[in-house]
Amino acid sequence: MGAGASTQDLRQLSASAIAAEVVGLGSAYAPYEAGILANGVDGDVVAHLQSEQLPMLFGTLGVTNTIHQTKLASLHSQHRKALLTRSLSMAGHMTAKLSTSPRQPKAFDVFLSHNWGHDELGRDNHARVANINAFLRQKYSEIKTWFDQDKMHGNILKAMAHGIEESQIVLIFVTQLYQTKVNGDNANDNCQLEFGMAKTTQTAQWMIPVIMDPCMKTPRHWCGQFKLVLANQLYVDLTSDEDDAFITGCNTLLQRIDGLLLKLGRPSVLPPTHRSSQETQAPSSPRTTDSASELVxxxxxxxxxxxxxxxxxxxxxxxxxxxxxxxxxxxxxxxxxxxxxxxxxxxxxxxxxxxxxxxxxxxxxxxxxxxxxxxxxxxxxxxxxxxxxxxxxxxxxxxxxxxxxxxxxxxxxxxxxxxxxxxxxxxxxxxxxxxxxxxxxxxx
Structure with missing residues (x-):
C-alpha cells in the first residue's frame, strides 16, 4: 500500500504498482493481487481511504486473515501519518512564502484613493484627504505617498495605473459617494477603476478603509462589491475634523501603515511611544496593565x-x-x-x-x-x-x-x-x- 512511496508519489501509483507492493509483503499476500487489479485499487483510491473504510476494502479483496488485516491496516496508518507530515511541510512552505514576501520594492508606500466632491456633511472630501496626506508626509517623511493632487500629469489613467502598481498599500477613503461610484454601472469612473485595480494588484489585505462619512462607520451601510472586498478589513475612523480626533485618527492610520510595511521587512518609522500608544512610558515598557484592562x-x-x-x-x-x-x-x-x-x-x-x-x-x-x-x-x-x-x-x-x-x-x-x-x-x-x-x- 505504498510503503516504499512518498505520500505525494502514492497518488500516482497504478493498481499494478499497488499490487506489487502488497505481494512484496510476502508470498501469502499473492492471492490479493487479482482483486486489486480487478477492482482498480490504485494509489489514488488508497490515498483517500479512511481507517473506518478498511473493512470494506478487505471484504472486496477477500482479506479474511486477521494477521493480514492488521498488517495492511498498519501500512495504511503509516500513510495517514505521512499525510500529516506533508501538511506540516506545506504549512512551512506557506510560512516561508509569507515571511519572505514576493512583493518587490516599489516607488511609493501608499496610494490614496478617494472621490472628489462633498460628503454627507457638505465637506470638501478632496481637501480633507489632502490634509491627511500632508499629515502623513510632514510627520514621517519616510512614508512616500501617491496623491492625485501632485501626481496627475499627462494621461490621467496611465498616471493612476502607474501609481497603484508602484504602491505597496492602497488607502480607500470611504464616503457614501465613493461606494456608489465603485458599485455603479460607469465602468470608466476613476474611483471604480482605482478600486478594481487595487483589488487585484494589492488584494484586500493591503487595502485600508479610512472612513470619512459618519454614516459609513456602520458596516450595515456597506454594499455591493465594495462590501465584498473590504467587509473583513478593520477601518480607521477619520470622520471628525476636530483637532484631537483628527490627530488620533491619523496616528492610528500611521500605525496600520507601519504594521503592513513591517511585513515587508521594512524598519518601523514610528517611535516606540507611538507603537505602544503610551507617550508617557519609557520606550522599553510594555503596556501590560492598560492593555490587559482593555481586553477584559x-x-x-x-x-x-x-x-x-x-x-x-x-x-x-x-x-x-x-x-x-x-x-x-x-x-x-x-x-x-x-x-x-x-x-x-x-x-x-x-x-x-x-x-x-x-x-x-x-x-x-x-x-x-x-x-x-x-x-x-x-x-x-x-x-x-x-x-x-x-x-x-x-x-x-x-x-x-x-x-x-x-x-x-x-x-x-x-x-x-x-x-x-x-x-x-x-x-x-x-x-x-x-x-x-x-x-x-x-x-x-
Whole structure:
C-alpha cells in the first residue's frame, strides 16, 4: 500500500504498482493481487481511504486473515501519518512564502484613493484627504505617498495605473459617494477603476478603509462589491475634523501603515511611544496593565453582544480584540480567555465574523500554549474547519485555512486531526487551488 512511496508519489501509483507492493509483503499476500487489479485499487483510491473504510476494502479483496488485516491496516496508518507530515511541510512552505514576501520594492508606500466632491456633511472630501496626506508626509517623511493632487500629469489613467502598481498599500477613503461610484454601472469612473485595480494588484489585505462619512462607520451601510472586498478589513475612523480626533485618527492610520510595511521587512518609522500608544512610558515598557484592562472590558462586551444576539456588535468587538492581539506589546489578562465566545464566532452565519474568529485563533496560537487543546476540546471546531475546506474558496472564511495549517504544526493537535478527515480534505482542496489565487489571502 505504498510503503516504499512518498505520500505525494502514492497518488500516482497504478493498481499494478499497488499490487506489487502488497505481494512484496510476502508470498501469502499473492492471492490479493487479482482483486486489486480487478477492482482498480490504485494509489489514488488508497490515498483517500479512511481507517473506518478498511473493512470494506478487505471484504472486496477477500482479506479474511486477521494477521493480514492488521498488517495492511498498519501500512495504511503509516500513510495517514505521512499525510500529516506533508501538511506540516506545506504549512512551512506557506510560512516561508509569507515571511519572505514576493512583493518587490516599489516607488511609493501608499496610494490614496478617494472621490472628489462633498460628503454627507457638505465637506470638501478632496481637501480633507489632502490634509491627511500632508499629515502623513510632514510627520514621517519616510512614508512616500501617491496623491492625485501632485501626481496627475499627462494621461490621467496611465498616471493612476502607474501609481497603484508602484504602491505597496492602497488607502480607500470611504464616503457614501465613493461606494456608489465603485458599485455603479460607469465602468470608466476613476474611483471604480482605482478600486478594481487595487483589488487585484494589492488584494484586500493591503487595502485600508479610512472612513470619512459618519454614516459609513456602520458596516450595515456597506454594499455591493465594495462590501465584498473590504467587509473583513478593520477601518480607521477619520470622520471628525476636530483637532484631537483628527490627530488620533491619523496616528492610528500611521500605525496600520507601519504594521503592513513591517511585513515587508521594512524598519518601523514610528517611535516606540507611538507603537505602544503610551507617550508617557519609557520606550522599553510594555503596556501590560492598560492593555490587559482593555481586553477584559472587550471580553465583557463580547459576552453581552452574544447574549443579546447582536451580530454587528459581536463582529465589531471581535475585530477590536484581533487588533489588540496583533500587537506583541499587548498583554493578555490573567483571567481565563473566553473560549466559548470565540467558538461561538465559528458557528455564526456571518462569514466575516467566522473569518475574524479564525484570525484571532491564529494569533492566540502564538500567545497561549493551551490554545490548540482549548479549541479542539469544543466539538464544533473540527466540523467547522472540515466545512471550510469542503466549500469553494469564495464561500469559506480565508483565515480558516490559515488556522488549520497552523494547528497541523502543533504536536498536541495531531491525534485530533488524524482522527478526522480534515487533513485529507485540506490536501485535496489545496490541490485544486492555485497558490497565487489563495496564498495572498492568508494574513498571519
Amino acid at each position: 472590558t472587550l471580553f465583557a462586551t463580547w459576552q453581552r453582544a452574544i447574549e443579546a444576539h447582536g451580530v454587528d456588535a459581536e463582529q465589531d468587538t471581535v475585530a477590536a480584540i484581533v487588533d489588540q492581539l496583533s500587537s506583541p506589546e499587548v498583554a493578555l489578562p490573567s483571567m481565563g480567555f473566553p473560549w466559548s465566545c470565540l467558538v461561538h464566532g465559528f458557528t455564526s452565519l456571518s462569514l466575516g465574523l467566522q473569518d475574524d474568529a479564525c484570525a484571532m485563533s491564529v494569533l492566540l496560537l502564538d500567545r497561549l500554549p493551551t490554545t490548540a487543546e482549548s479549541l479542539l476540546s469544543f466539538p464544533t471546531v473540527l466540523p467547522f474547519l472540515l466545512e471550510a475546506v469542503t466549500h469553494p474558496l469564495s464561500d469559506a472564511p480565508p483565515n480558516a485555512i490559515v488556522l488549520l495549517c497552523n494547528l497541523s504544526s502543533i504536536e498536541t493537535a495531531a491525534p485530533a486531526l488524524l482522527a478526522s478527515p480534515v487533513i485529507e480534505r485540506l490536501l485535496a482542496w489545496t490541490a485544486t487551488e492555485v497558490d497565487d489565487h489563495w496564498l495572498p489571502r492568508l494574513e498571519t
